Amino acid sequence: MTSIPPCTAVENCTIPTDIVLVSSDGERFSSHTKNLGEFTGSFPVDIPPGEREEVPMKNLNAKVLGFFLCFVHHHRQPDLGKVDFDTLSQLAEAVEMYEVYSAMEFCKMHMSAHVLNHAVDVLLYSVKHGYMDVADQAAENVVGDRGLSRSIVRVLAGSRVPLSSPWNRYSDYYRSQFDVYYTEPAPVLHPGGYESCRAWIKFRNCISSQAPRDKTVVSKFSQILEDNEHYIKDCKHCRIRAQRWGERARGRKTTEIGLFEKSLTFISEFRIFVLGQS
Ligand SMILES: [Zn+2]
Ligand SMILES: [Zn+2]
Numbered sequence: 701m702t703s704i705p706p707c708t709a710v711e712n713c714t715i716p717t718d719i720v721l722v723s724s725d726g727e728r729f730s731s732h733t734k735n736l737g738e739f740t741g742s743f744p745v746d747i748p749p750g751e752r753e754e755v756p757m758k759n760l761n762a763k764v765l766g767f768f769l770c771f772v773h774h775h776r777q778p779d780l781g782k783v784d785f786d787t788l789s790q791l792a793e794a795v796e797m798y799e800v801y802s803a804m805e806f807c808k809m810h811m812s813a814h815v816l817n818h819a820v821d822v823l824l825y826s827v828k829h830g831y832m833d834v835a836d837q838a839a840e841n842v843v844g845d846r847g848l849s850r851s852i853v854r855v856l857a858g859s860r861v862p863l864s865s866p867w868n869r870y871s872d873y874y875r876s877q878f879d880v881y882y883t884e885p886a887p888v889l890h891p892g893g894y895e896s897c898r899a900w901i902k903f904r905n906c907i908s909s910q911a912p913r914d915k916t917v918v919s920k921f922s923q924i925l926e927d928n929e930h931y932i933k934d935c936k937h938c939r940i941r942a943q944r945w946g947e948r949a950r951g952r953k954t955t956e957i958g959l960f961e962k963s964l965t966f967i968s969e970f971r972i973f974v975l976g977q978s
Pocket of ligand 2: 890896897898899900935936937938
C-alpha cells in the first residue's frame with residue numbers, strides 16, 4: 701500500500717494525510733478528512749471512508765484548490781490581495797459552496813475590493829450569496845456605466861424570466877433618486893405674475909450642466925449652488941427659489957440613495973436567476 705504524501709497546503713503541516721483531492725487540471729493535493737469535516741459545513745459529503753481516497757474537485761483548478769486547502773487549517777489566512785480576479789472569484793464561490801464559514805467573510809471582503817473593476821461579476825456574486833451591502837455598491841457602478849449596464853442586460857437576457865426589463869426599472873428607480881438635484885423647485889412668482897426671469901434660466905442651466913450625474917452630486921450640490929449665485933444676486937425671488945432648491949437637496953436622505961435592496965421584486969427575480977446559473 702503506497703502512503704499518501706504529506707500535506708503541503710500550509711508550511712510544516714504535520715497532520716496525517718488520508719485523502720487526495722484532484723484539481724480540475726489534474727494536480728493532486730494530499731489532505732485530511734478530519735480538517736475538511738471540521739472547517740467546512742458540507743464537505744466531504746460524498747466521500748466514502750477509506751484510505752487514499754481520490755476525490756475529483758471538478759470546479760476547482762490547482763491554484764484555487766491550493767488556496768481553498770489553506771482555509772481548512774488552523775493557520776494564517778493566505779494573502780488574497782494580489783490574487784487575480786478569476787482565481788479569487790472561483791475561490792469565493794468554493795468557500796460558499798462548501799460552507800467554509802471562516803473564509804466566507806474574508807473572501808467577501810476581497811471580492812468587494814473589485815466593485816469598480818469587476819462590477820458585473822461582483823454584483824452576480826453578492827446577490828447570489830445575499831451580501832446586499834456589496835450588491836448596492838456593485839449595482840451602483842453597473843447602473844452608472846452604459847457599457848456595464850449593457851453587459852448585465854446581456855447576462856440577464858439568458859434567464860428564463862425576461863429580466864432585462866426589471867433591470868431597466870431598477871436603473872430608472874436609481875436615477876429618480878437624484879431628481880431633487882436635477883429638477884428645479886416650483887417657481888416663485890415675480891412682480892407682474894412672471895414665473896421666472898432671465899437670471900433664473902441662466903442660473904438653472906448652469907446648475908443642471910454642472911451637477912454630476914452620479915452619487916457625488918450629494919456632496920457637491922451646495923457648492924455648485926453657491927458658485928452660481930452671482931447670476932441671481934439682483935433678483936430676490938430667484939434667490940428664494942434657489943434657497944428652496946438647496947433646502948430640498950439637503951433634506952434628501954442620502955443614506956438611502958441607490959439601495960439596490962429597495963428594488964425588492966427585482967432582487968428576488970435576480971437571485972432566482974443567478975442561483976439557476978450555478
Ligand atoms: Zn495539512
Ligand atoms: Zn428672478
